[in-house]
Amino acid sequence: MTEPLQQEKRNQKSPITTLPFPPVTPQHILNTSFHSWYPRFRSLTPKARLVPLSQPFLDYLRADGIILPPEHKSPASDAEDSGYDDEASDDAASADTEEEVDPSESWPEVHDAIATTIRELGGKVVPKLNWSAPKDATWIATTNDMECRTPNDVYLLLKSSDFITHDLEHAFDGCSVAGAVADCPLRDSATSGDSVPVPIPSVPYHLVLRKAFNLNPSLEFRCFVRQGRVIAISQREMNHFDFLFELRDRFGALIRDFVEDRLVRGFPDDNFVADVYIPPPHEKVWLIDVNPWAPRTDPLLFSWLELLMLEVPEAQPQTATQPEAGGADGREELVRLTIQSQATCRAFAEQQQEQETEGDLDDESSTGSEADDDVETIFVPEFRLVNRDDPEAYQFSATKYSAHKLPKDVVDASLAPGGMKDMMDEWKRVMERQQQASDTDTDTDTDDDR
Numbered sequence: 453m454t455e456p457l458q459q460e461k462r463n464q465k466s467p468i469t470t471l472p473f474p475p476v477t478p479q480h481i482l483n484t485s486f487h488s489w490y491p492r493f494r495s496l497t498p499k500a501r502l503v504p505l506s507q508p509f510l511d512y513l514r515a516d517g518i519i520l521p522p523e524h525k526s527p528a529s530d531a532e533d534s535g536y537d538d539e540a541s542d543d544a545a546s547a548d549t550e551e552e553v554d555p556s557e558s559w560p561e562v563h564d565a566i567a568t569t570i571r572e573l574g575g576k577v578v579p580k581l582n583w584s585a586p587k588d589a590t591w592i593a594t595t596n597d598m599e600c601r602t603p604n605d606v607y608l609l610l611k612s613s614d615f616i617t618h619d620l621e622h623a624f625d626g627c628s629v630a631g632a633v634a635d636c637p638l639r640d641s642a643t644s645g646d647s648v649p650v651p652i653p654s655v656p657y658h659l660v661l662r663k664a665f666n667l668n669p670s671l672e673f674r675c676f677v678r679q680g681r682v683i684a685i686s687q688r689e690m691n692h693f694d695f696l697f698e699l700r701d702r703f704g705a706l707i708r709d710f711v712e713d714r715l716v717r718g719f720p721d722d723n724f725v726a727d728v729y730i731p732p733p734h735e736k737v738w739l740i741d742v743n744p745w746a747p748r749t750d751p752l753l754f755s756w757l758e759l760l761m762l763e764v765p766e767a768q769p770q771t772a773t774q775p776e777a778g779g780a781d782g783r784e785e786l787v788r789l790t791i792q793s794q795a796t797c798r799a800f801a802e803q804q805q806e807q808e809t810e811g812d813l814d815d816e817s818s819t820g821s822e823a824d825d826d827v828e829t830i831f832v833p834e835f836r837l838v839n840r841d842d843p844e845a846y847q848f849s850a851t852k853y854s855a856h857k858l859p860k861d862v863v864d865a866s867l868a869p870g871g872m873k874d875m876m877d878e879w880k881r882v883m884e885r886q887q888q889a890s891d892t893d894t895d896t897d898t899d900d901d902r
Contacts, residue, residue: 471757473756474723476627480721481583481623481624482655483720485582485583486500486502486658486741489719489742490660493715493718496738496739497740498665499573499662500662500663502659502661503562503565503569503660504656505657505659506561510620510657513616518608519555520607521556521603521604521607523602563603566659570601573664575601576599576600577599577663577664578598578661579610579662580662581657582655583619583743584615584619586609586612586615587615588613589609589610589616592608592612593605599664606659610659620657624653626746626747626748667729668731668732669689670689670693671729671730671731672728672729672740673685673703673727673728673730674726674750675833676745677722677724678745678762678764679723680712681764681831682712683831683833684759684762684833684835685704685834686751686752687752687753687837688727688752689838690752690838691838692839702734703734704832704833706730706734711726715742721745723745724742724744725743725749726741726742727740727741728740753838764831
């Protein structure tokens with residue numbers, strides 16, 4: 453168990469008021485950016501291309517309103533060569549020019565790169581920025597999904613997404629330690645949750661264009677890695693699928709081997725959250741995304757308190773052959789391994805505690821206890837799926853990302869204890885003041901009429 457969690461447990465004499473997260477540094481956030489981890493794991497993830505974004509394009513994304521480049525740029529006017537000087541024609545041409553404003557003139561290299569990449573990837577791509585995809589903006593697309601066939605399809609999703617705005621404006625929210633950020637100059641400082649100024653590194657923003665493919669959402673999973681070990685796995689699509697329960701053990705083993713053997717060794721941080729996909733015939737695992745170990749990442753079927761307080765056995769080096777410590781004949785010493793789930797470990801611990809309380813441990817059990825000291829428990833992370841009777845399986849009326857269609861003040865109030873009541877009380881006071889002002893104006897008008 454890590455030192456921060458041990459200290460938290462030692463000091464815990466009252467209910468927990470804050471989640472015991474380790475400090476989230478800007479470097480950790482940058483490590484989970486697509487442009488940072490993709491070169492390391494290119495062979496483990498679906499085909500994608502990165503388009504570096506210029507400052508004019510970032511300004512376009514941040515600007516209010518949605519203005520798209522014209523689909524077909526009209527050729528240059530030949531009026532000068534035609535010999536006609538009709539003022540009416542000039543006025544019409546001027547009006548057309550004003551109506552067809554082309555914002556891409558400020559970033560032609562980005563526009564051309566996007567168009568070229570779409571063609572090279574088969575004519576359909578799925579966009580995302582460094583951390584987020586515009587999943588909350590599919591309502592504005594004609595196809596009601598994230599597949600884009602033209603650059604304007606990409607711009608429309610990016611400009612309409614709150615997730616993209618978060619990447620641009622709030623990527624380092626919640627960071628409490630500046631840390632050392634290699635090759636990234638610092639820009640304006642921000643304020644962390646502890647009101648401590650935190651220098652923010654400049655982000656090398658990239659547009660990620662993935663080749664569109666038929667992704668079955670029931671086969672996408674989120675795994676939580678702490679101290680370099682997979683501690684929990686959750687289904688991502690919040691619907692019930694019967695067939696997943698038959699494949700749970702197989703999928704769990706595939707995911708653990710993939711993450712601990714392929715990702716943990718190449719990722720610079722010990723704590724992170726990975727999204728993986730197991731396409732048919734369910735023999736290979738694909739890396740879809742890497743998320744920060746931070747409150748902003750959705751724990752899905754778990755809670756962050758569970759994940760942070762979960763006790764995970766320390767990894768022990770396994771030595772299969774030790775002739776020096778063996779018998780007199782130099783034979784190999786065998787090490788017994790026991791595979792136990794978390795529930796089994798709890799049950800075994802409770803049984804041992806009851807036996808010790810009753811004082812029924814005899815010499816035979818003591819001998820067995822000494823032998824058990826040589827037994828290493830292989831921790832098997834819990835793999836949660838949506839059960840048939842779970843409330844998540846019946847939220848058909850709830851629209852995905854519906855929170856992003858409400859005013860931010862309402863969402864913030866709903867997350868704070870007593871926040872909704874305080875907001876409603878304040879709203880009531882505002883309405884009463886408006887009513888009083890309206891009544892005063894009415895009385896004044898009546899007096900004037902007299």
